[in-house]
Structure formats: structure tokens, C-alpha cells
Amino acid sequence: MVRYTARNLLASAILFVLMTFMIGGGNTLLAAPAPPPVPAFIFSPSNPVIGSPVYFDGSSTTCSGRCSYKWTDDADGALLGRGVKMSFTFQDAGTKYVRLTVTDGKSQRASVEHDVIVSQSQTLSPPVPAFTYSPANPVVGSAVSFDGSSSTCAAAPCSFLWTDDVDNSQLGTGITISLTFQTAGTKKVRLTVTDAQSRAASVERDVIVSDTSNPPVVAGAFYVSTSGNDLNAGTSASPWRTIQKAANTLTAGDTVIITAGTYNERVKITRSGSSGKVITFQAQGPVVTQGFSIQASYVKVDGFEMVSTGSGWSDRSNGSGVYLSGTNNTISNNRIHNTTAAGIYLTSSASNSTVSANSIAYAVECGIFIQGTNNLIVSNDISHSRDIGGSDADGIRFFGSGNTVRQNSVHDIKLSDSPGQSPHIDCFQTWGPATSYVFEQNLCDKNADGHKQGFTIEGITQPVGDIIIRNNVLITRGTGYQPDANVGDMGLVTNVTIANNTMVAVNGPVEYAIWLFTNLRGVVVKNNAIYDHGNSSEPYILVQSGASGLDIGFNSISKSDGRAPTGFPYAGDLWMVNPLFLNLSTGDFHLQSTSPLITRGINLSVVTNDYDGVTRPSTVPPDIGAFEYHAP
Numbered sequence: 054m055v056r057y058t059a060r061n062l063l064a065s066a067i068l069f070v071l072m073t074f075m076i077g078g079g080n081t082l083l084a085a086p087a088p089p090p091v092p093a094f095i096f097s098p099s100n101p102v103i104g105s106p107v108y109f110d111g112s113s114t115t116c117s118g119r120c121s122y123k124w125t126d127d128a129d130g131a132l133l134g135r136g137v138k139m140s141f142t143f144q145d146a147g148t149k150y151v152r153l154t155v156t157d158g159k160s161q162r163a164s165v166e167h168d169v170i171v172s173q174s175q176t177l178s179p180p181v182p183a184f185t186y187s188p189a190n191p192v193v194g195s196a197v198s199f200d201g202s203s204s205t206c207a208a209a210p211c212s213f214l215w216t217d218d219v220d221n222s223q224l225g226t227g228i229t230i231s232l233t234f235q236t237a238g239t240k241k242v243r244l245t246v247t248d249a250q251s252r253a254a255s256v257e258r259d260v261i262v263s264d265t266s267n268p269p270v271v272a273g274a275f276y277v278s279t280s281g282n283d284l285n286a287g288t289s290a291s292p293w294r295t296i297q298k299a300a301n302t303l304t305a306g307d308t309v310i311i312t313a314g315t316y317n318e319r320v321k322i323t324r325s326g327s328s329g330k331v332i333t334f335q336a337q338g339p340v341v342t343q344g345f346s347i348q349a350s351y352v353k354v355d356g357f358e359m360v361s362t363g364s365g366w367s368d369r370s371n372g373s374g375v376y377l378s379g380t381n382n383t384i385s386n387n388r389i390h391n392t393t394a395a396g397i398y399l400t401s402s403a404s405n406s407t408v409s410a411n412s413i414a415y416a417v418e419c420g421i422f423i424q425g426t427n428n429l430i431v432s433n434d435i436s437h438s439r440d441i442g443g444s445d446a447d448g449i450r451f452f453g454s455g456n457t458v459r460q461n462s463v464h465d466i467k468l469s470d471s472p473g474q475s476p477h478i479d480c481f482q483t484w485g486p487a488t489s490y491v492f493e494q495n496l497c498d499k500n501a502d503g504h505k506q507g508f509t510i511e512g513i514t515q516p517v518g519d520i521i522i523r524n525n526v527l528i529t530r531g532t533g534y535q536p537d538a539n540v541g542d543m544g545l546v547t548n549v550t551i552a553n554n555t556m557v558a559v560n561g562p563v564e565y566a567i568w569l570f571t572n573l574r575g576v577v578v579k580n581n582a583i584y585d586h587g588n589s590s591e592p593y594i595l596v597q598s599g600a601s602g603l604d605i606g607f608n609s610i611s612k613s614d615g616r617a618p619t620g621f622p623y624a625g626d627l628w629m630v631n632p633l634f635l636n637l638s639t640g641d642f643h644l645q646s647t648s649p650l651i652t653r654g655i656n657l658s659v660v661t662n663d664y665d666g667v668t669r670p671s672t673v674p675p676d677i678g679a680f681e682y683h684a685p
Contacts, residue, residue: 089161090116094153098672101171106140108652108673111153118158125152127166140652143171180206180246182256187410188355188386190271192263192338193237195356196386198410198432201228201244202666208248209668210683216243218257228666229432229460231410237264249683265338271310274335275299279314296320296334296342305351306330313338319346319361319371325379326351344392346370350379358388366394366417366444373398373422374413382406390414395422396435401453403428415439415470419447419482420463427455436465440476448480448497454488462496468503479506480527484543485514492522494664494679497537501530501560507537512544512572521550524664524679526642529558535586537566541573541600550577553660553669555642555679557634558585562614565591571599578605579625580654582632582642582678585611587618594620607655609677627653627677643680650677 094111101107111122124133127150133141154164184201191197201213215224218241245255263269270289281292299309305326326332336356344361363372370376372394375384389396396413403425410432413420420435440446448463463480480497497507507527527537537556556566566586587593593610607625611632622628633648635641654675662668664679
């Protein structure tokens, strides 16, 4: 129900009063007084419950000059709040008669009332923690990845705390962490999940960490050792000498343990496992190889150091650390460096495979080259890619369809690592075909030494489109031209979403954050926290003539020098605000409790959580940027 009242309604009926005075041959035109305010407001969520804030927004009001906004309850006249926007938490159920009264600078006043029906709060299930860790047989001095994403937590936002039950020390926070244990023994790792209603639950798992000098024997596994012989039985007491012997022998469900040492061989795997019976190649301690070429399915390669040598950057089958074909493979926890081609290369036949927790440095062309379908690229660390012979130097190159790129870190790719070359350095690049991609929770840290682009999405080879870029952090350390996303050059690109990312230039203002090219058809750019992009000659988003299907707004634009970018804010933008990051100088872009970015975004069905994996609210507006605020 909506009801209007107004004072001085006669003035609103006068459009113009024209009086002409013929004094000294001159004419004077007198305009009518300004009309009274026309108040209007919306609220969310549309079905509020007791104990949860309701957000009221009167920005659709029409009011000339300096206007004041007062929110009251018609039931008892109580003051609920002031300002064009406010929030209020109702403590009892029932119909609330919320009235907004707007008064302009000439004391003209009008009001409107909405009935707000508040219901009893919903009962949400308490959290149920769960986690996995990898590798399954960790050793002293090697990283162990812990992942709590299998937990359920309905009452968001939720926090994740990792502790050691032995001494109650804190191991880390966040949905995923990585730990390196320095001593052998059983580690009692506990994950505690706490929801928004302060309900906590925890689960503990025993993690057995072995000493590489005296590793445990894995029952039923085959063994390879630098002191072995390929004529042996392949047991722990009588191991094989080469990893290739294992690759030629293992069948579905088998595991081979490769003990510490240097193996001067490139392993070719052609024998496949099957569903539930993976063939596993597991390094135990520091194991150095010349890489793996995999043309098989249901194979896992875990824990190796790889340095490979081919005939050049295009000889990926020999020069990449891992050359991967087949389905349902896992490449994890490997250290790949100084390769002569891409660190990990997925062929167009790779599908449903996982590339996780690998460290890739000083690869040529890029750290990871993605092709194929429905692959997961997660939690990899990529740095120092090199350009040799015109190969270029990127973090990740992506092609194919249905792939997900999540929680990867791309950093320290430098011009100085490619002497005599001029690489066009990108964290993520494609020229097609590339469709149905999701990029989420990645860190792109652009080094001041020549790294200028975040995402480059070109349409040279069709199709290119249906790409979601959400909840990523992009850091710029250089100056001048420094786009975090170039979309739609060189050919048709369709349906791209750039949402809830944090884009920060940390060494002073630079040019635009996003460049939308002529060939782009359909883009959503919303809820991004943009800091120090745009200046007096460049907008924060550069849109070329011809780009169409633009849905831009609800981004925050902040400048350290207080000088607004050229151009204008889009609908819902927060213009020239201090985002109040937790600690800009240390790169902590979580929000302080008083940040103006809190609850100022717009709900998007494709963004359901944040950079940390914290669930975003669906009944109230989300925060702008990659991080949803939640009280510590």
C-alpha cells in the first residue's frame, strides 16, 4: 500500500508564469517556483525477518536543491532513521508502516508510506565442517594443502579457523590453507567453522607427516629408487630403477612410490586407470625428473620436481613439464621450473582433469596452457614466465570450453626475465576458441617491470564468449597503461561478466581498469571495487564505439589523489569514496567494518560467494569487491 501527502500542491500545478515588463525596452522572464518533492523508496530483502537488517533506499525520489530525508513508523511516529539510505532491524514480527518524508530547501514537504511485512526468522542448519588434504602422504619440508570447501554453512557469512589440537596453536584462516611441517609425526589438524549466528562446529583429522630420511612403506605399492634395477620385483625391498619401468607395468588401481633422487628421464605414460582405480605416481621426498608426457586417463602425478628440455617453445610434448592428454587425470603438488615450453600443457583432448597446487616458475610462453573441456585449474602458483624466440610470456593461456580457473596466483612476470624480447604480458589470455569459462578467486599481481595486462580476451578464432570473471584480486604496480581487462578486440566476443573483483593500483593513479572493444556484444560490469584507475584524461572504463549490450554499474571508484576520472558514474556507482580496505599498504583488501562498500552492490545470480569462499547474502545487497565483510 502506498499513500502520498503534500503541502503547497498548488505550486506543482504551475508550469510557468510569464510576465513581461516593458521597462526601458527590456523584457524580464520570471520562472515558476520549483515543484515539491516526489518521494519514493524501495527496501530489501522483500521478505524481511526479525533480527536481520532491512535496507531502505530513497534515491529514486525526485527533489530539487538541498533535501532532507526522514524515516518514521506510522504506527507510533517513532524515528527509524535519516538520510537517503538507511537500514533498520525489526525485533518483532508484523506489518510495519514505514514512511519516508522528504523536505526540500524551500521547506516543501511530501511523504510516502510502504507496508513492510516482517516475519519470524528462518531456522538455518548449523555448520557441518569437513576438509581434505593433499598429498595423502606428506613429508617434512613439503607443502600440504588443506581444503575446507566441502563444509556446509547455511547462515553466512562463515569463518574458517585451522588449529593444532596438540598445543591449540593457530595454523591459519580461510577456506583453504597451505602448511609445511618441519617435523615428522602425527599432526592433529582441526577445522572450526563458525556461522553468522555464532554457532561453531569442528572436525579433526590426523595427518601423518613422514621424515624423508626414513619414509614409511606404503602397503601394496610398487617402488622406484636410484639404487634399484628394472629387473627387480618393484617392491620397497627390491625397487625398480626407472619411473618408465613403472609406467610400462602399472595397471588400474596401482600406486608407485618414487623415492628421493634425480631421475634423468622423461616419463611417457600410456596405460590408463579407471573410475575408482587411478594409477598413481607419487614422489616421496625430493624427486627430480625431466617431466611427464601423459596420453592416458585416470592417472595421478603428485609431488615431483620437473625440469624439461625440448627443441623450442612450440615443442610442448618434450619441453613442457607435463604434457597432458586424456580424461580424469590429476597433476598436483609438483614444482615445475626452467622448462623450454609451457609449464603444463593441456591438449585439446584433455577433459575432466584437475591441475592443482603446482608451483611453476621460469616456463617459456606461459605457466599453464589450457585446452580441452571441463578441466579444473586450481591453487597453482605461476611466476617468472619467459619470452624466448617470440613465444610471449603469460601466466595462463586459455582455450577450449567449460573449464574453471580458481584460486591461482600469477605474479612476478617481468620484462627483465626475457632479455631482447618484448612480451605482451598477461595474467590470463585467449584469442579463441574459448567458451563457458569461469575465473574466480585468482590473484593477478602485475609486476612494475613490464607486466601491464590482467585479462586479454580476443576473438580471432571463433567462438569466444560466455566467460565469467568473478571474485578475483588484480594488483597493478606499474604506471600509465595498466588495464585489468581488455575484452572484445580482434573479433567477436560475447556475453562476458566481470563482477565483484577488486582492482587496485598500489603505486599511484593509472589509466582505465577495463577496456571494452568494438567487437564486444554483451557484457556485465558490476560490483567491482576499483582503486586508482582512471585520471583526468581516461575514464575508469573505456568503451569503444560499437560495443553493445552493456550493463555497467554498482562499481566503486576511488582515487588516492582525490581527482575524479574523466567521464561519469554509471547507475549505482559509488563515486570517489574511500573503500576503507583493511590494510592497503600490505595488500589486505578485506573491508573495514565502516567501509562504504558494504551492502552497496547488487545481487547477481552468478556470484554466490567471495574470494575467501564466504557465502554472499541473497536477501540483502552484497558488498562491492572481492571480499564480503564479516565481523572477525
